[in-house]
Amino acid sequence: MKRSKAERQRLLNDTMEETPFINDEQLATMFSVSIQTIRLDRMELSIPELRERIKSVANNHWDETVRALPMEEVIGEVIDLELDKRAISILNIRSEHVFSRNKIARGHHLFAQANSLAVAVINDELALTAKSELKFTRQVKEGERVVAKATVEGKTDKGLRIVQVNSFVGQEIVLTGNFHMYQSNEE
Amino acid sequence: MKRSKAERQRLLNDTMEETPFINDEQLATMFSVSIQTIRLDRMELSIPELRERIKSVANNHWDETVRALPMEEVIGEVIDLELDKRAISILNIRSEHVFSRNKIARGHHLFAQANSLAVAVINDELALTAKSELKFTRQVKEGERVVAKATVEGKTDKGLRIVQVNSFVGQEIVLTGNFHMYQSNEE
CATH class of the missing domain: 1.10.10.10 (Winged helix-like DNA-binding domain superfamily/Winged helix DNA-binding domain)
Structure with a gap:
């Protein structure tokens, strides 16, 4: 039509x-x-x-600095960040990110983008991953651009911070899940 | 005593x-x-x-070859492998694996070792991660050696292969969980 x-x-x-x-x-x-x-x-x-x-x-939305790690240790390019609320990063999938045989992005690179964004969004000098539950819902190919969006969602019974992450290629979700993050102190 | x-x-x-x-x-x-x-x-x-x-x-136990990816794409050194049953790999945590600030191993490297072992143990030309549920139970520091052990555990309702992975430093468990792996065909 x-x-x-x-x-x-x-x-x-x-x-x-x-x-x-x-x-x-x-x-x-x-x-x-x-x-x-x-x-x-x-x-x-x-x-x-x-x-x-x-x-x-x-430029418009990002007036905070990551605290839990130096910016260059974030996997992917952070393009939006509000500490303890949300963050967005972009990772261009290149040859070093894919299986040589089928050019499909390897899970650990998508994990690394999502996980380091979950670390970056925490407003603390120390943020460590205690748990992750992730679904890889669509293959990502070499040349595609993955946009990861992290949202801080509250806390677990044990006081771990829950960070929900959804990663997209275009409008299609490729990874979804959450991280439970340990942080050193309360704000 | x-x-x-x-x-x-x-x-x-x-x-x-x-x-x-x-x-x-x-x-x-x-x-x-x-x-x-x-x-x-x-x-x-x-x-x-x-x-x-x-x-x-x-030398004693390993007489099989990984099928789902070239051996050099496995993160860590595979030291034991029986396809569709179990696999073991070793990863020495060096400076490039840790946060610069506290020398604690970054989650995605532990994930990469465990995940690529889960791929390697699958007896198929194609093995892709559909889901992962992991707990990071102890910090790993620079200089420590992580031994990951993968065991194939059966299938989900949807036919995904379940691979349980436990990673150790010495006798202490540092990562535990499972991957649900998609594979292209039945043997």
Whole structure:
């Protein structure tokens, strides 16, 4: 079913609000149009390209610093962070992240992105993983970009901080689960 | 309580049978004697040094080849493997595996060792992780050696293979849990 241009641009706007880190290729597939059409739509709607949108999110919303580890020890690029609340990072899946044989991302790299984001979001000098429960719901291939979103959800009976993490490629969830984090002291 | 030499050597023999990959430092701590005393005990009991014991286990019991991935993609050194049954690997925790700040091993390296062992033990060309449930029960420090033991435990309702993994430093468990593995076909 072919959509009118107005209809497509309205949906495009909605999609960008829900998933600001979707790229032009994914949008083109979603709307069954060419990438060039998506680019023209974005220009007409004054939606900047992905790289600019990521920068903008980082500049607008991110005024905190990770505490539990040096920033360079986070796996993936942190683009949003509010300590003890939420964090977002991006990991581009390259050749070093995949099985040589089938180019599918290895589980421990997706784990590393999610786990280090769970560490980063904790507002404490010390944050250690006590438990993890994860589902890997879709294969991730070389060349895809994984957006991980961590949300601090409260505490367990034992006082461990629960961090929920969902990782996406485009709008598809690829990893979902939670970490129980030990931290050294209460804020 | 100081043990007699005969008593200590009897316990040492038992300990070596249960945990053949324990090292002299750990034994010295366990028996509250010097490392030199442990070495002399081993000589008298004709127990070879750790390196030789590891080689011996590898040579005696390991006559299979991993199928789901090239051996060099396994994180850690596989020292025992029986496809679809069990596998053991060793990972020496070095500076690149730890948080710079506190020298505690990062969760994703322990995950990587356990997860890649779970992949390696599957007797199939394709093995992918669908789910993991893990507890990190003790911090692992730089310089420690982690022995991961994977056991294939049957199948879930959905036909996923369950692999139980326990990782140890000496006799202490540091990681325990399981992976649900998708494989491409039945043998």
